Amino acid sequence: MSSTKKFKFPTAFTILFIILIIAVGLTWIVPAGSYSKLTYNSTTQQFVVKSHQQEDQFLPATQESLEQLNVKIKLNNFLEGKIRKPIAIPGTYRQVEQQPKTLKDITLSMVNGTIEAADVMVFIFVLGGMIGVINRTGSFNAGLTALAKRTKGNEFLIVFSVSVLMLIGGTTCGIEEEAVAFYPILVPVFIALGYDAIVCVGAIFLASSMGTAFSTINPFSVVIASNAAGIQFTEGISFRILGLILGGISVITYLYWYSKKVKADPTFSYCYEEREEFEQHYLSFHQGDNNELEFNTKRKIILTLFCLAFIIMVWGVMFGGWWFPQMASSFLAITIIIMFLSRLSEDEVLNAFTTGAADLVAVSLIIGLARGVNLVLDEGMISDTILNYASNLVAGMPPTIFILAQLVVFIFLGLFVPSSSGLAVLSMPIMAPLADAVGIPRDIVVSAYNWGQYAMLFLAPTGLVLVTLQMLHIPFNKWVKFVMPMIGMLLLIGSILLVVQVSLYA
Known part of the structure; x- marks a missing residue:
């Protein structure tokens, strides 16, 4: 008697490893080339032009120097630190000697990518440790039970509220990697409400990414892109606001339809086969004895401090110039306060912290592996x-075809440069x-960049999506099935708005 083994879709690690091998292969096929890059040295107060295998060129930091280089960007964007990464100088591209990577670069890039992602990884480890400590106090358990009772019959209100907050976070401050922090706390809530893992990803990742795609004042995408394009970020903002409204309505409507289906029939869930592993991992602290924990004052204070950590994080990113070291530091400080407040023993605290951090090791390694792919390229x-090649492809087209071609180009570029600020x-x-x-x-063009790149980042393995799916034990193919309608809606809304804008100026 023969038996056929059921096909299992590759894990995030396997997908990224295959992509890494492909990236190494591309370095043998695609001609090597380089633009000269412009940076501003705040110490010497000079512009520095770096060209491949040539001596650096130093220029006075003046608007005349920018005009000389044909860089149509206001000087203050460099002097005030709004643009910190190297700028590609138009008209300076040239082919250079091929720089092919070899088999040894596969593992080396994995290591170097992990080192480069150290700041993000430390943030994730501290977050995991905080979650572990709070779990040990029973605060999540008690709060989850109280919430489930209070929202009975109106469960989708939680999904709606989280989605709206993520849309706002995305459009204002581009919340992406930071959103990883919300899964460990919100996933048990969504399970208790009768939903599945994909509903949680939809309310957090999908909603925040849709908000970021239609960024209004996000400094990491539309603001830096506008600065690099030589315009004010407020130009075109009315169309981005309209897109945000339409995109937000699409996401929430889609989540309502899917949530209602899953609630009525759990087998409808796209990840029904993975439900046991998923629930076992995220509800492990909710199991044990059947005695309901009291949601007392101490546990309420602990959860309040936990929520305060995210408020401080968002404030720091938007107004304090924070990045992952500062975010990790603030989370660690609040974790220490919770440790003392919990009155747990030293051994209990250390074990809870290390266990919580260990749960996110795989997530951190995926971030490093994805960075390795970008390093190879x-x-x-x-x-x-x-x-x-992409810029030459669209140059000289009629306006309407040109802008739609730009949208397609940025979808393509989003696969190779998953960083919004980096691509900008x-x-x-x-x-x-x-x-x-x-x-x-x-x-x-800035709008086309935003909408095209983020259409790809819903799927790009080199972006954040595999990190999210790894955390929630969702196979990539199941995610593709779920998210494709929203990618189509994003591109439809974006294409219509782009054509309308072009027609107004034609």
């Missing part, structure tokens, strides 16, 4: 070649001037 010097400073000085040639405002 950069060190193989093919990223600039891809950008140069690399591509905008090259792509934005192309709008002048076809007679449309540059802010429309």
Whole structure:
């Protein structure tokens, strides 16, 4: 008697490892090339032009120097630190000697990518440790039970509230990696409400990404892209606000439909087969004896401090110039306060913290592996070649076709450069001037960048999506099935708004 083994979709690690091998192969096929890059040295107060295998060129930090380089960016954007990453200088692309990577670079890039992602990994470990300590106090258990009772019959209100908050977070401050912090606390809540893992990903990752795609004042995408394009970020903001409203309605409507289906029939869940592993992992602290824990004053204070940590984090990112070291530090400080407040023994606290951090080791390693892919592309010097080819492809097209082609180009570039700020400073000085040639405002190109890149980042393995799926034990193919309608809606809304904007100026 023969038996057939059921196919299991590869894990996040396998997918990224395959992509890493492909990236190494591309460095042998795609011609190597490089743009000259412009940076501002705040110490010497000079511009520095770096070109491959050439001596650095130093220029006075003046608007005249920028004009000389054909960089249409206001000087203050450099002096005030709004643009910190190297800017690609238009018209300076040239092919260079091939820089092929070898088999040894596969493992080396994995190690170097992990080192480069150390700040994010420390943040995730501290977050996991905090979750572990709070779990040990029973605060999540007691709070979850109280919430489930209070929302009985109106469960979707929680999904709606989280989605709206994530949409706002995405459009204002581009909450992405920081959203990882919300899963350990919100997932048990969603399970208790009768939903599945994908509902949680939809309310957090999908909603925040839709908000970021239609960024209004997000400093890490639309603001830096506008600065790099030489315009004010407020240009085109009315269309981005309209897109945000339409995109938000689409997400919430879609989540309502899916949540209602899962609530009525749990087998409808796209990840029904993984439910046992998922629930066992996230409800482990909710199991044990059947005695209901009292949601007393101490536990309420602990959960309040936990929520306060996120409020402080959002404030720090938006107004304090924080990045992952500062966020990790603030989380650690509040964790220490909770440790003393909990009155747990030293051994209990240490075991809870290390157990919580250990649960997120796999997530951290995926971030490092994804960074390794980007390192291979950069060190193989093919990223600039891809950008140069894309810019030549769309140059000289009629306005409507041009802007839709820009949307497609940014979808493609989003796969190779998953960083929103990284793609902005690399591509905008090259792509934005192309709008002048076809007679449309540059802010429309900025919108095409935003909407195209994020359509790809819903799926790009080199982005945040595999980290999220690994945390929630969701196979990549199940996520693709769920998210494709929303990608289609994003591109539909974006395409219509782009065409309307172009028609107003044609």
